[in-house]
Amino acid sequence: MATNRIVPFFNYPAVFGSDEQALTDIFVDVGRRGAFIQQRDLDEFERRIAKFVGAKYVLGIANATDALHLAMRAIGIGPGDEVIFCSHTMVATAAAVHFAGGIPVPVNCGADHLIDPQAVEDAVTDKTKAILPTQLNGRTCDMEAIQNIADQHGLRIIEDAAQALGSKFKGRCAGTFGAAACISFYPAKTLGCLGDGGCVITNDDDVYNKLKQLRDHGRDESGEVRLWGLNSRLDNLQAAILNHKLSHYEAAIERRREIAKQYDAKLRDLPQLVLPPSTDSDPRHFDIYQNYELEAEDRDQLRAYLEEQGVGTLVQWGGKAVHQFRDLGFTQQLFYTDRLFEKLLMLPMNTSLSNEDISYVCGCVRGFYANESSNAAA
Numbered sequence: 015m016a017t018n019r020i021v022p023f024f025n026y027p028a029v030f031g032s033d034e035q036a037l038t039d040i041f042v043d044v045g046r047r048g049a050f051i052q053q054r055d056l057d058e059f060e061r062r063i064a065k066f067v068g069a070k071y072v073l074g075i076a077n078a079t080d081a082l083h084l085a086m087r088a089i090g091i092g093p094g095d096e097v098i099f100c101s102h103t104m105v106a107t108a109a110a111v112h113f114a115g116g117i118p119v120p121v122n123c124g125a126d127h128l129i130d131p132q133a134v135e136d137a138v139t140d141k142t143k144a145i146l147p148t149q150l151n152g153r154t155c156d157m158e159a160i161q162n163i164a165d166q167h168g169l170r171i172i173e174d175a176a177q178a179l180g181s182k183f184k185g186r187c188a189g190t191f192g193a194a195a196c197i198s199f200y201p202a203k204t205l206g207c208l209g210d211g212g213c214v215i216t217n218d219d220d221v222y223n224k225l226k227q228l229r230d231h232g233r234d235e236s237g238e239v240r241l242w243g244l245n246s247r248l249d250n251l252q253a254a255i256l257n258h259k260l261s262h263y264e265a266a267i268e269r270r271r272e273i274a275k276q277y278d279a280k281l282r283d284l285p286q287l288v289l290p291p292s293t294d295s296d297p298r299h300f301d302i303y304q305n306y307e308l309e310a311e312d313r314d315q316l317r318a319y320l321e322e323q324g325v326g327t328l329v330q331w332g333g334k335a336v337h338q339f340r341d342l343g344f345t346q347q348l349f350y351t352d353r354l355f356e357k358l359l360m361l362p363m364n365t366s367l368s369n370e371d372i373s374y375v376c377g378c379v380r381g382f383y384a385n386e387s388s389n390a391a392a
C-alpha cells in the first residue's frame with residue numbers, strides 16, 4: 015500500500031522552523047550583549063520555573079543527568095547508600111546514584127508504568143537512604159503512597175521529573191514533593207531548548223546553597239572554593255530560548271492533552287492495545303503527555319507496519335529497562351517489567367502534529383489489526 019503521509023516520531027527541523035525568526039532574534043540579542051554564562055536570562059528563567067511549579071528555588075544545570083547527580087550529592091548520598099528507583103526509566107536515573115557513590119536499586123513499575131509503591135516497600139533495607147521515583151511520560155506517581163513509605167522508614171525523596179514539567183498529583187506539581195528534583199530541557203522534551211539543558215527544583219535552603227556551588231566548581235559568591243564541584247551551569251543562551259518558549263508552554267501542554275484525547279477516542283476499542291491513562295481517568299492526576307506510551311500485542315510487527323506507512327514510533331530506552339543492562343552489575347529479576355518491555359511502544363506525541371496526522375496514525379494502527387484478524391480468519 016502506498017504511503018500517503020509521513021508522520022515522523024519527532025521533527026526537530028519543524029520545531030525550529032515554526033519559530034525560526036524569534037529564535038534567531040534571541041541568538042542575536044544574547045550574542046550582542048555577550049551574555050553567555052550566568053546572566054540575567056538564567057536568573058529570570060530560574061525565577062519563572064520556580065513560580066510555575068510552586069517551589070522556592072530552581073537552579074539551571076547543564077542537563078538533567080547532572081542535575082540528579084548533583085542533587086544526590088547535595089542531600090548527602092554517598093558510598094554504600096541504597097537508592098530505590100523504578101527500572102522503567104532512563105539509565106541516567108541510576109547513573110546519578112552511581113556517580114554520587116551510592117547503589118541504585120531497581121524495582122518494578124505498576125500498570126501505569128510508574129514506580130510500584132509495594133515494590134518500593136519490599137526493597138527497603140537498613141542501607142536504604144532515598145526513593146527516586148521517575149515521573150514518567152509526563153505523569154506524576156502516587157506521591158502520597160511514596161511519601162508514606164519515606165516517612166515510615168525515614169527516607170529522603172528525590173524526583174526524576176525530567177519528563178514531567180507541569181504534571182500534577184492532587185494539584186501539586188511534579189518536582190515539589192521531595193528534597194530535590196530534576197527537569198530536562200532536552201530538545202524533544204515538552205519544554206525543549208536547542209541542545210542540552212536541565213534544572214534542579216528544591217524547597218530546601220541547604221540543598222539550594224550546596225547545589226549553587228556544586229554546579230560552579232564548588233565556588234561560593236566570593237569565588238572561594240568550598241567543595242569539589244563541577245562545571246554544570248545551564249547556558250545563558252539556552253535559558254533565553256527557554257524563557258521565550260515558557261511563555262507558550264501552557265498552550266503546548268493543552269495541545270498535548272488534546273492529542274492524547276484524540277488517540278484515546280480513536281483507539282480505545284482495540285482489544286490488542288492498552289492505552290495510557292486518559293486525561294479524565296483519575297482526577298488526582300494532571301498529565302502533560304511527554305510521551306504517548308501504549309502496550310501493544312505483536313508490537314514489533316505493528317511497529318514495522320507503521321514504518322512502512324510512514325509513521326515513526328519509538329521504543330523507549332532502546333527497548334531495555336535499566337535492570338536489563340547486566341554489564342552495569344544489576345542482578346535483580348523483575349518479571350513484570352521484563353514482560354511489559356516486550357509490548358511498549360510510543361506513538362508520535364508533539365505539538366508539530368496536526369489532527370490529520372493523528373487520524374492517519376490511528377487509521378494505520380487500526381489497519382494493522384484489521385489485516386491481522388483477516389489473515390487469521392483466512
Ligand SMILES: Cc1ncc(COP(=O)(O)O)c(C=O)c1O
Pocket residue numbers: 077078079080103104106107148174176177197198199200210211212
Ligand atoms: C526519565 C529521564 N531521566 C533523566 C533524563 C536525562 O535528561 P538529560 O538528557 O537532560 O540529561 C531523561 C532524558 O531523556 C529522562 O527521560
